[in-house]
Amino acid sequence: MIAAPDRTPLTREFFDRPVLEVAPDLLGRVLVRTTPDGPIELRLTEVEAYDGPNDPGSHAYRGPTARNGVMFGPPGYVYVYFTYGMWHCMNLVCGPEGRASAVLLRAGEITEGAELARKRRLSARNDRELAKGPARLATALGIDRALDGTDACATEGSPLSLLAGTPVPSDQVRNGPRTGVSGDGGVHPWRFWADNDPTVSPYRAHTPRRRRT
DNA sequence: CCTTTGATGTACT
DNA sequence: GTACATCAAAGGA
Numbered sequence: 645m646i647a648a649p650d651r652t653p654l655t656r657e658f659f660d661r662p663v664l665e666v667a668p669d670l671l672g673r674v675l676v677r678t679t680p681d682g683p684i685e686l687r688l689t690e691v692e693a694y695d696g697p698n699d700p701g702s703h704a705y706r707g708p709t710a711r712n713g714v715m716f717g718p719p720g721y722v723y724v725y726f727t728y729g730m731w732h733c734m735n736l737v738c739g740p741e742g743r744a745s746a747v748l749l750r751a752g753e754i755t756e757g758a759e760l761a762r763k764r765r766l767s768a769r770n771d772r773e774l775a776k777g778p779a780r781l782a783t784a785l786g787i788d789r790a791l792d793g794t795d796a797c798a799t800e801g802s803p804l805s806l807l808a809g810t811p812v813p814s815d816q817v818r819n820g821p822r823t824g825v826s827g828d829g830g831v832h833p834w835r836f837w838a839d840n841d842p843t844v845s846p847y848r849a850h851t852p853r854r855r856r857t
Numbered sequence: 858c859c860t861t862t863g864a865t866g867t868a869c870t
Numbered sequence: 871g872t873a874c875a876t877c878a879a880a881g882g883a
Contacts, residue, residue: 692875701875703868711867728876729865735875748875767878779876824875853862853873 649674649687649755650808656797659719660739667693667747668817668836670736674809675752677785678802684785685756686775687809688749690837690844692822694735696744701822701829704744715744720797722804724782724789731779732788736796736806750778750823750835753843761785777845812838826850 654673659666668691675686694702696715703712703725714723719739723746726732735746752775754761761774761784768774768784775781782788787804794804816839821830823845830850837844 694875703875706869709868725875726866727874729867731876733875750875777876783877822875826874829875848876850874 647810649810652808653799654797654806654808656718656720659736659797660741663693663695663738663743663745663747664834666736666738667691667834668814668819669811670747670749671812671817671836671838672810674755674807675749675785676805676807677757677787678804679760679786681760683757684754684760686752686781686785687755688752689812689841690751690835692748692750692836693832693834694746694748695832695834696746699745699829699832700827701825701832702744702746704746705829708744712744714793715746716742717793720795722791722794722796724787724792726789727779732782733778734782734785734787734791748778749781751776751837751843751845752781753841754784772842776843816840820847821849823848824850826852 670688673688677684696704704715708716718741719737721737723735735748738745754774765774765784775784818839819833819836822835
């Protein structure tokens with residue numbers, strides 16, 4: 645018998661810890677996205693840590709802007725950014741307040757509302773691909789900049805919340821270099837994933853792009 | 858399986 | 871102008 649996932653919401657205190665502590669602890673937790681059509685639930689299988697001021701790979705490295713302002717606020721809130729001209733990615737702000745550290749949600753397994761996720765991810769060839777990658781995850785859950793700054797710890801009528809779920813045991817958590825991060829930011833082994841999980845995205849080292857003509 | 862390329866907002870040089 | 875916490879389509883092996 646496998647114990648049923650714990651539906652207790654994660655508290656502010658959960659996020660008010662150093663990002664390198666929170667990131668691996670998020671694996672196996674359940675993200676609940678409430679849409680007008682119904683709920684979609686996702687079991688997290690892959691994340692990356694970004695540690696604000698000390699981290700050249702972080703959006704917060706060069707200080708606050710209109711885009712990243714939420715990262716400089718209190719922990720437990722959602723930072724959503726728009727990138728490559730067409731994709732959204734979702735992060736959870738960690739503590740302490742003002743440090744501007746956050747966890748990028750990179751991949752997960754849809755455990756509820758798969759039919760809703762499939763409508764948003766028409767190119768997915770199977771359900772394992774629905775949220776295999778950070779932009780795919782955000783697309784599957786219908787997440788965009790309108791949700792930037794949402795409190796992920798709120799329980800009543802919140803469009804987003806996190807439940808305790810079934811944490812991945814530490815001996816099944818693997819870590820390695822972050823995907824697609826260039827320069828000095830690429831040295832940190834701050835990508836965490838659930839060992840042997842089919843929904844984890846393939847690792848891609850950073851590759852410089854050729855100039856457009 | 859693999860590699861190449863186009864899509865293009867935001868931040869920065 | 872150029873890089874970027876990306877993805878999907880197209881074509882080759």
